[in-house]
Amino acid sequence: MKQTLALKLLFGMALTLGALPAYAQAPQPTAVMPGFTANGERTCLTCHGGDPKVTVILQNPMAVKGDPHTPFAREGCEGCHGPSGDHAAGKAPFPAIVFKGPNASPVEVRNAVCLTCHQAGLRMNWQGSQMERAGLACTDCHTAHTAKDPILVKATQPEKCFTCHAEQRADSFKFSHHPIREGLVVCSDCHNPHGSPGPKMLKEFTVNETCYNCHADKRGPLLWxxxxxxENCLTCHTPHGSTQAALLIxxxxxxxxxxxxxxxxxxxxxxxxxxxxxxxxxxxxxxxxxxxxxxxxxxxxxxxxxxxxx
Ligand code: HEC
Ligand code: HEC
Ligand code: HEC
Ligand code: HEC
Ligand code: HEC
Ligand code: HEC
Ligand code: HEC
Ligand code: HEC
Ligand code: HEC
Ligand code: HEC
Structure with a gap:
């Protein structure tokens, strides 16, 4: 069992390792690369073009062909689903990389696709982060086939986090709480869910620095x-919700x-x-x-x- 898993993983890795660096280097393929289908997304859409859940991706920023860094500008659908000429020709049941459902590729393989283009910036501490170690996929939080990814929208982000973090959901209903439910504050105002060098994946190095971002009046220095x-705001406060006034413990x-x-x-x-x-x-x-x-x-x-x- 373990061996099959390892084999699957190796196979997937070989695919990604073999193919992905090529994405990074090839801005606008002039000839069809080995393994890829001719005519890019147009071929895929001959079969998948009737499913609005699939075609909505054409409204996503990643479908902008004018931006040479997008998957669509590079290999169309295969910019993410990997070289899938066989699948498009009816010779394989699935594309090289599947992101959701029972046929999903190993997490490492799926994440490697996204990280080829998105390793920098917020993802600097992804490797070794609590999320990475827990085996989370980028696509546990992100949705690609959508016009606007719900995790990036204030009104819809918390619901997504709550699906796994029931304790924080319960806190958000308590008498005193950060106005998350009211849409004024989101989880990612305090956390970087991709990992951070600070505790509990906080955006800043310390709890207090995170709080000062919005409660600047508490920063000091003060005469007394x-x-x-x-030392730590959490000596007296709890961040998500409390049955006491003013988020007191x-x-x-x-x-x-x-x-x-x-x-x-x-x-x-x-x-x-x-x-x-x-x-x-x-x-x-x-x-x-x-x-x-x-x-x-x-x-x-x-x-x-x-x-x-x-
Ligand atoms: C000849 C028709 C055809 C073409 C062309 C085609 N597909 Fe498919 N694809 C299918 C069929 C049939 C399925 C299985 C559908 C199902 O079970 O819902 C499928 C399934 C998929 C799945 C879902 C796999 C899963 O397990 O849920 C993905 C992703 C996919 N195709 C991507 C692509 C991409 C990317 C391309 C272009 C490279 C492409 N397809 C071209 C017919 C096609
Ligand atoms: C940015 C990367 C990316 C690109 C480009 C992309 N996909 Fe996907 N695809 C995904 C991810 C991630 C999922 C899992 C569901 C989601 O996040 O929307 C997915 C899911 C699918 C599915 C399964 C649908 C389901 O959930 O049953 C099909 C079929 C599919 N993609 C086809 C395509 C086709 C056809 C194209 C090109 C028109 C394409 N994809 C382009 C990332 C991508
Ligand atoms: C070939 C490179 C490439 C790949 C592969 C890729 N992306 Fe992107 N992605 C881009 C580019 C380019 C943009 C547009 C950036 C911008 O406008 O700032 C983008 C935008 C995004 C955005 C912001 C969308 C918005 O509405 O503003 C998210 C989220 C995202 N990508 C997640 C993913 C995920 C998750 C994956 C893996 C399933 C993935 N990307 C794969 C290049 C890529
Ligand atoms: C636990 C949920 C979660 C996971 C897992 C996750 N993200 Fe994100 N991602 C978010 C949230 C929340 C934001 C919005 C962050 C903000 O506004 O500060 C975001 C923003 C982004 C953006 C757009 C902002 C930017 O940096 O340009 C990209 C691209 C992105 N994530 C890529 C990825 C990739 C690649 C992975 C996998 C390695 C990943 N994410 C894993 C929750 C997640
Ligand atoms: C698919 C399930 C899932 C989703 C969705 C999810 N998380 Fe997590 N999260 C986890 C797991 C699993 C861990 C690791 C748990 C552990 O280490 O105890 C974790 C850990 C964390 C931690 C660090 C806990 C620690 O002890 O260091 C924070 C903070 C966090 N998540 C915030 C978020 C935020 C914010 C979002 C939404 C943007 C989110 N999570 C979405 C599953 C999820
Ligand atoms: C106002 C800032 C702030 C906001 C907003 C916020 N958090 Fe936190 N979160 C914190 C701090 C500070 C900690 C560290 C708590 C500690 O060390 O006891 C924390 C800890 C966590 C933990 C780890 C809990 C544990 O016991 O280890 C998780 C999981 C978490 N937050 C998830 C979320 C989710 C999900 C959201 C959005 C619904 C969210 N947070 C919104 C500040 C915030
Ligand atoms: C993204 C901005 C932001 C950050 C970061 C932030 N807060 Fe807040 N905080 C708010 C807002 C908005 C309110 C509601 C203010 C109001 O209702 O007038 C609030 C309210 C409070 C309250 C009063 C709650 C009540 O019921 O009266 C306390 C206490 C508090 N925050 C402590 C903290 C602590 C401790 C941290 C760091 C862990 C922190 N905040 C980080 C935005 C933030
Ligand atoms: C009616 C107003 C009032 C209330 C209520 C009050 N204090 Fe004081 N406290 C003072 C004043 C005035 C001083 C200045 C020194 C003095 O007159 O005893 C003081 C001094 C102190 C000091 C430093 C001097 C010492 O006696 O050690 C501490 C510590 C202190 N208070 C803690 C508390 C705590 C804890 C509570 C709640 C259990 C409390 N105070 C309630 C008015 C009050
Ligand atoms: C010694 C305990 C203690 C510590 C430590 C503490 N607070 Fe408070 N905080 C309180 C108490 C008590 C209240 C309620 C005050 C009231 O009811 O008048 C409060 C109220 C607040 C409020 C709402 C009222 C206001 O003043 O705006 C905010 C915001 C707040 N604290 C932020 C912080 C931040 C940020 C830190 C860390 C820099 C912090 N607190 C550290 C005891 C503490
Ligand atoms: C985690 C421990 C802790 C908590 C909780 C705490 N304090 Fe303090 N407090 C201190 C320390 C330490 C000092 C500095 C004592 C010194 O300099 O002798 C101090 C100093 C004070 C002083 C000035 C006393 C002096 O002699 O200069 C007052 C008044 C005071 N605290 C009131 C409060 C009140 C009221 C609360 C509750 C809202 C509170 N403290 C909660 C640890 C705490």
């Missing part, structure tokens, strides 16, 4: 810094008491006195608790802001 804010005062409970008013949940001198809830704990007074919790620029109260 609150140490955990500088816990309600204050408990949030603050994780670190500030060593005496003083911070630790006295029930140790205040009312005007009659009776034991009552400490007013410093009421309502939103600590941040009612320590409102500049992310740091302060006021000369009197030592305690983040202004």
């Amino acid at each position: 810094e609150h140490q955990p804010v500088r 816990q309600r204050s005062p408990y949030l603050c008491q994780e670190c500030h409970a060593n005496g003083g008013h911070q630790s006295q949940i029930l140790a205040g006195q009312n005007l009659a001198g009776e034991l009552a809830a400490n007013i410093r704990m009421m309502a939103r608790g600590c941040v009612n007074c320590h409102s500049q919790i992310h740091g302060s620029n006021s000369p009197n802001g030592t305690f983040f109260t202004r």
Whole structure:
């Protein structure tokens, strides 16, 4: 079993390795290359031209023949499906490379097709990324036969990610959440799903740098810094959704008491006195608790802001 797989893989690799560099070098084939069909996509469309799910690719930017870098400008359909003269002549059931369904080529082979032209830029860290190691195909997220790839559209991208990431879908429904469902923020605003040198495939090297891209007011430097804010926003916040206000991981005062409970008013949940001198809830704990007074919790620029109260 393993052996057949390996053989299939080798066969596919040989196909891609043999054929793909040729794409990269040959801008506009004048003669039909070995293995390829004559007349390019016109031949393919004699049989597949009646299926709108196939022909919609003619509206995709990759079908622009005027751009010499597109698959269509090079080998038409075979710019992606590989040299398929045999299939077009009715001698093989499938083209050299199939992307979806039960006859799909091995993931490595499919990805190699796309990477021939798209290795640069966002894909710089694809090799070794969580996605690559998990065996994801470019086409698990991308759709080629479409006018506009849904993964590139704000309104439709999250749904695609949610098909595999159920936890983040659940988070998006919570009381407090980044406005993903509302179409204002998308997953790829914070993540590079092709891999990154930072943690959790974040776009930037650190969590905080990622947050500062939109919450620039939190970047500082400030006169009075609150140490955990500088260290990691996720000390207090969760990125996708929370049942607490402001994406907090816990309600204050408990949030603050994780670190500030060593005496003083911070630790006295029930140790205040009312005007009659009776034991009552400490007013410093009421309502939103600590941040009612320590409102500049992310740091302060006021000369009197030592305690983040202004
Ligand atoms: C002589 C007619 C004919 C020509 C020409 C032809 N195909 Fe096909 N192709 C078929 C048939 C029949 C099938 C099987 C359809 C099915 O089962 O739905 C098929 C299946 C496919 C599949 C799907 C394989 C799968 O398992 O889902 C792809 C992709 C494909 N062809 C691409 C091409 C490309 C690219 C070309 C041009 C190089 C081409 N075809 C030319 C008849 C043709
Ligand atoms: C940019 C690369 C690319 C080009 C160019 C391309 N295809 Fe495809 N093809 C794919 C991918 C990827 C899929 C899997 C479904 C998808 O993403 O739309 C696919 C799926 C198919 C299928 C199977 C349809 C299905 O899902 O049952 C057929 C048939 C097919 N292509 C034929 C063609 C023909 C004919 C052409 C030329 C007119 C062509 N393709 C050009 C990448 C390409
Ligand atoms: C022969 C080179 C080539 C191959 C192979 C190729 N592409 Fe492309 N692709 C291009 C070019 C050129 C563009 C247009 C770039 C532009 O306009 O910036 C493009 C555009 C795209 C876009 C942007 C589309 C848009 O609507 O803006 C996506 C996504 C994409 N390709 C994904 C893929 C995937 C996935 C594969 C493999 C199934 C693939 N490409 C195979 C050359 C290629
Ligand atoms: C986990 C989902 C996912 C996978 C897997 C994936 N992509 Fe993408 N891709 C995206 C998203 C989301 C965007 C939009 C990114 C943005 O707007 O910052 C994108 C954008 C692109 C673009 C257009 C933007 C650009 O860089 O020019 C291309 C081309 C592309 N991807 C190619 C690929 C290739 C090639 C692979 C496989 C090696 C791949 N992608 C794998 C989700 C994915
Ligand atoms: C086809 C299923 C699939 C789709 C679609 C998908 N992912 Fe993933 N994703 C995975 C798998 C599998 C992993 C690896 C899981 C692991 O390492 O625990 C992963 C890992 C991740 C990670 C890194 C997790 C870590 O622990 O480092 C992030 C972030 C992520 N995906 C975001 C996205 C985004 C954003 C999208 C949409 C653009 C997306 N994913 C679409 C399957 C998918
Ligand atoms: C506002 C920025 C932001 C947005 C938008 C965002 N993420 Fe994240 N995501 C993060 C951060 C930060 C982490 C790291 C969390 C950690 O280290 O605990 C993360 C972690 C993840 C993980 C790994 C979770 C784990 O427990 O290891 C996955 C998967 C993920 N995000 C998927 C998604 C998906 C899918 C979307 C879109 C629906 C999305 N993210 C939108 C910032 C964001
Ligand atoms: C792409 C831009 C963007 C990035 C990056 C981003 N945010 Fe946000 N954030 C927003 C938007 C938009 C809102 C909603 C603002 C509003 O409703 O006024 C928001 C709201 C918030 C809120 C308040 C939520 C509430 O319910 O009141 C918190 C807390 C927050 N973000 C923390 C973070 C953290 C932590 C990071 C880094 C992991 C981050 N953000 C990264 C755009 C972003
Ligand atoms: C020590 C805990 C803590 C840390 C660390 C922290 N925050 Fe907050 N953040 C809070 C609290 C508490 C609130 C709610 C404030 C309120 O209700 O007035 C809040 C509210 C917010 C809000 C919404 C209200 C506003 O001020 O705009 C944003 C956005 C935000 N935080 C972003 C960030 C970012 C970005 C970081 C990292 C640079 C960060 N936070 C680190 C405790 C923290
Ligand atoms: C992860 C631990 C942590 C959390 C959670 C945390 N803090 Fe802090 N906080 C610190 C550290 C460390 C300092 C710096 C202490 C020092 O300089 O002595 C600090 C300093 C302060 C100061 C200034 C005290 C001084 O002596 O200068 C105030 C006020 C404060 N925090 C309030 C809060 C409030 C209110 C919350 C909840 C919203 C909170 N903190 C959450 C770790 C934390
Ligand atoms: C009614 C306003 C108020 C509330 C509510 C409040 N504080 Fe304070 N806090 C202050 C003031 C004013 C100071 C300045 C020093 C003082 O007067 O004790 C201070 C000082 C501090 C300090 C530094 C000095 C010390 O005593 O160690 C910390 C840490 C602190 N507060 C944490 C908290 C935490 C945690 C909470 C919530 C459990 C909280 N505060 C609730 C007003 C408040």
